[in-house]
Amino acid sequence: MLVATLLWRGSDAAATDSTTAPPADVPPGAPAGGVSEVWSADGDRIPETVVQDGRVLVGSRHGVRALDPLTGREAWHYTRANARVCGLVVTDGVAVAVFATDDRCDEAVALDAGTGVRTWTRSLSLAGDAVLDSTTAIVLASNPTGLVTFDPTGNNIRWRHAPPEGCRLLAADAGSTGVAVLQRCAGKNLQVRLLDGFAGSVHWSHDLPAAGAADVRLLGADEAVTVLVGEEVHTLAGPDGAALARVPVPAGTADVEQVTVGGVSLVRVDGTVSALDASTGVLLWEAPATGLPAARGSVGDADSAAAIVLPDDAGFSSRDPATGAQLDRFDAPAPPPGGTATAIGPVVVLRLDDRVLGYR
Numbered sequence: 001m002l003v004a005t006l007l008w009r010g011s012d013a014a015a016t017d018s019t020t021a022p023p024a025d026v027p028p029g030a031p032a033g034g035v036s037e038v039w040s041a042d043g044d045r046i047p048e049t050v051v052q053d054g055r056v057l058v059g060s061r062h063g064v065r066a067l068d069p070l071t072g073r074e075a076w077h078y079t080r081a082n083a084r085v086c087g088l089v090v091t092d093g094v095a096v097a098v099f100a101t102d103d104r105c106d107e108a109v110a111l112d113a114g115t116g117v118r119t120w121t122r123s124l125s126l127a128g129d130a131v132l133d134s135t136t137a138i139v140l141a142s143n144p145t146g147l148v149t150f151d152p153t154g155n156n157i158r159w160r161h162a163p164p165e166g167c168r169l170l171a172a173d174a175g176s177t178g179v180a181v182l183q184r185c186a187g188k189n190l191q192v193r194l195l196d197g198f199a200g201s202v203h204w205s206h207d208l209p210a211a212g213a214a215d216v217r218l219l220g221a222d223e224a225v226t227v228l229v230g231e232e233v234h235t236l237a238g239p240d241g242a243a244l245a246r247v248p249v250p251a252g253t254a255d256v257e258q259v260t261v262g263g264v265s266l267v268r269v270d271g272t273v274s275a276l277d278a279s280t281g282v283l284l285w286e287a288p289a290t291g292l293p294a295a296r297g298s299v300g301d302a303d304s305a306a307a308i309v310l311p312d313d314a315g316f317s318s319r320d321p322a323t324g325a326q327l328d329r330f331d332a333p334a335p336p337p338g339g340t341a342t343a344i345g346p347v348v349v350l351r352l353d354d355r356v357l358g359y360r
Contacts, residue, residue: 015082020116021066021075024054026345031330035315035348035359039072042355048133049090050351051294051342053114057095058356059088064097066116069347072358076116083107087132089139092152094119096132096139103128105141110152120155135174135222138197142172142181149179149197159200175221175260177238178203182218182227190216192227194241204241208234219267222260222295223278226267233258233267235281244281247274255338259292261308264321268292273310275324285324288312290335294342294351309341309348316341316348316359332359 045059055066055075063079078097086098086105090113099107105126110119126141126148133140139152146162147169163169167185179195189210194203208216208229219226224244225236233247233256247267249256258267265278273289276282291311307318307327315332319325330348335341335357339350348359 015080016078017063017081018078018116018118019076021114023114024068024075026054026069029346030318030328031316031343031346031348031360033329033331035330035332037332037357038347038360039067039358040355041067041072044354045085045088046351046353046356047088047090047095048340048351049294050356051344051349052090052095053093053112054344055113056349056356056358057088057090057113059085059097061085064088064095064111066095066113067356069344069349069358070360078109078111078116078118086126086128086130087141089132089134089152091134091136091139094152096134096152098124098126098130098132098141100128105130108155110155119153122155131172133172133174135176135197138174138179140172140174140179142169144168144170147172147179147181149174149200158198161195161200170216171218173218173221175223175225177221177223177225180218180221180225182216192218192225192236192241194221194225194238203239206236206241206243217256219256219258220260220265222265223263224260224265224276224281226258226260226265228256233269235265235267235276235278237279237281245276245283247276257292257338259295259340261293261295262306262321266292266308266321271313275321284322287317287319287324290337291339291341291350294340294349309343311335311337311339311341311350316343318343330359335359 043058065077066075083099083101094110109121130141148160149158171182178197190208193205215230217228235245265276275284293308316330318328339352342349350357
């Protein structure tokens with residue numbers, strides 16, 4: 001089982017290099033009608049959420065740094081020369097980085113996302129292949145033999161979970177509906193289970209249609225649980241796991257992703273996003289897209305606080321998540337595909353797997 005024991009242990013001060021900064025001050029407003037790339041930051045540990053408290057968070061092999069979204073300049077950093085970063089998540093105003101000093105991921109640090117001030121440091125013992133994920137009030141670490149959750153602001157362990165005998169965990173995802181796990185048990189089809197995010201108890205289990213493990217992928221656990229199964233995306237109801245909707249996926253398509261914003265599940269297959277009501281599975285609208293909005297992305301001003309920012313071949317569109325109505329456009333030379341976009345003040349931040357771009 002993936003073991004996690006949080007015990008106090010100071011980090012190696014001689015190998016630690018850190019700076020702090022005053023809280024961010026991002027100008028109000030929204031991006032202009034035409035934007036262009038003004039900065040780029042590479043990283044090999046990019047968290048799913050990069051915009052937090054007026055900063056853009058980027059991870060590297062040895063630490064984390066926060067950037068000014070307007071200029072891309074570094075605001076603060078925290079690095080460990082004698083350790084590598086196993087994973088980095090951002091939630092609840094903190095960046096939580098887990099470091100490995102040997103073959104296990106054995107130290108965690110939480111840093112205020114806006115200022116870089118350390119809020120806690122703990123020792124722990126996670127397997128070297130542990131994968132980190134997060135949602136509000138929960139950090140999740142998982143590997144094929146089990147998972148553990150802990151509090152990002154209080155650092156105490158919430159609960160641990162091991163799969164039933166003869167089963168292995170293929171994936172886990174933390175979301176507003178709980179912690180969804182995808183598991184394979186000997187002689188059985190793949191199964192999705194939803195665990196309570198704070199207690200770890202099993203809410204429900206759902207058997208998936210026969211498919212090879214390579215053809216099944218857990219996409220999300222916010223409000224509904226979303227799974228790619230072969231040539232379909234399945235949406236399962238958060239309360240009971242009932243099947244709500246299926247979105248067809250053309251044979252051979254690998255470019256499939258999902259995010260939930262404001263009660264709407266956005267499923268992108270190649271160049272089209274389908275918006276589904278997350279509680280009923282009803283198709284609300286469709287639009288062209290090369291990426292998705294960030295889970296909590298908005299254009300950042302009072303008139304469009306609920307809007308999403310959707311990347312496409314000609315830049316970015318600001319849309320009402322419930323209707324798909326275009327509220328504004330931020331034209332730009334074709335952004336790289338597959339990213340998630342957030343508007344913060346006059347800047348559109350595009351997160352990719354290996355870098356973050358700023359458009360203004």
